[in-house]
Structure formats: C-alpha cells, structure tokens
Amino acid sequence: MDEKIILLVEDNPKDEALTLRALKKGNILNEVIVAHDGAEALDYLFGRGEDGNLRALPQLILLDLKMPKVDGLEVLAKMRSNERTRLLPVVILTTSAEDRDRLDGYRLGANSYVRKPVDFVQFTEAVTQLGLYWLVLNIPPPNTGR
Numbered sequence: 001m002d003e004k005i006i007l008l009v010e011d012n013p014k015d016e017a018l019t020l021r022a023l024k025k026g027n028i029l030n031e032v033i034v035a036h037d038g039a040e041a042l043d044y045l046f047g048r049g050e051d052g053n054l055r056a057l058p059q060l061i062l063l064d065l066k067m068p069k070v071d072g073l074e075v076l077a078k079m080r081s082n083e084r085t086r087l088l089p090v091v092i093l094t095t096s097a098e099d100r101d102r103l104d105g106y107r108l109g110a111n112s113y114v115r116k117p118v119d120f121v122q123f124t125e126a127v128t129q130l131g132l133y134w135l136v137l138n139i140p141p142p143n144t145g146r
Helices: 013-025 040-048 072-080 099-107 120-137
Strands: 006-009 032-035 060-063 090-094 112-115
Touching: 006 013, 006 120, 013 032, 013 112, 032 040, 040 060, 040 072, 060 072, 072 090, 072 099, 072 120, 090 099, 099 112, 112 120
Parallel strands: 006 032, 006 060, 060 090, 090 112
Antiparallel strands: none
16 A cells, blocks of 8 residues: 555644644645554554445554543554564654653554644744654665554
C-alpha cells in the first residue's frame, strides 16, 4: 500500500483542529485518521474493518498522553507489546512538560516526544518537520506488515 496514513490520537477538539490545520498548512496531505481517545486508537490498530480485514497500519502515529478511557502511555505500551504494531513510529505530541511523562514515554518505546507549542506558527513548523521526516525521509523497517 503506497498511501502513508497518519493516525492522530487526540481527545481535545481544538488541538485536533489545530493539528489538522497545521498538517494542511505544512502541505502534509496524507490521509489522517483521528482517534478521539486511547480506546478508539487501540480499536483502530487492533480491530477489524467493516470488510472483516485488519485495517491498514499508519505510517506515523501522533499520540496525545492525557486522554479519557485509555491514556497515551497505555496505548504505547500495548502497541509495543504486539508484533503487528511494535515497530510503528510513534511521536508523543502533548502539552505535558512533566519529566515523568517524557521518561515514561521513552521507556515505553516512543520514537520522539514533542511538546505542543502554544504559538500556531511554531506548531505548524513542528508538525511540518515531523511529517517530512517520518513520511518522506524515514525508511521504515522491512516486513512490518504494511
């Protein structure tokens, strides 16, 4: 599959809209699937589509940490414990400045930890750089089930 899907896991509607707008402004035109909480993200990654087949895996996951039902760290732990999703690139995209969150994120296998800048121009630049790196420059490992 040539389509490089982004899975955005974000419970805040304003941050979701901001991220989608930043992707568009940064000319990142890939399909974006939005999961509004951790449970929805896990359903997407491990559930089955309407046709009974597993859904296509995303090329990049932008993961918020503080969410209802299942938080981002738990989503990350479940992803890293499953062969199908173990190697997917995960960028924690959060407002949290807690050292503990950053340490736990990296211990659980996050590829990157980015604090959401408050300024839209900075945020757009950060999201554009993330998209260019993970969707264009990065070469994923072979045989990842994509």
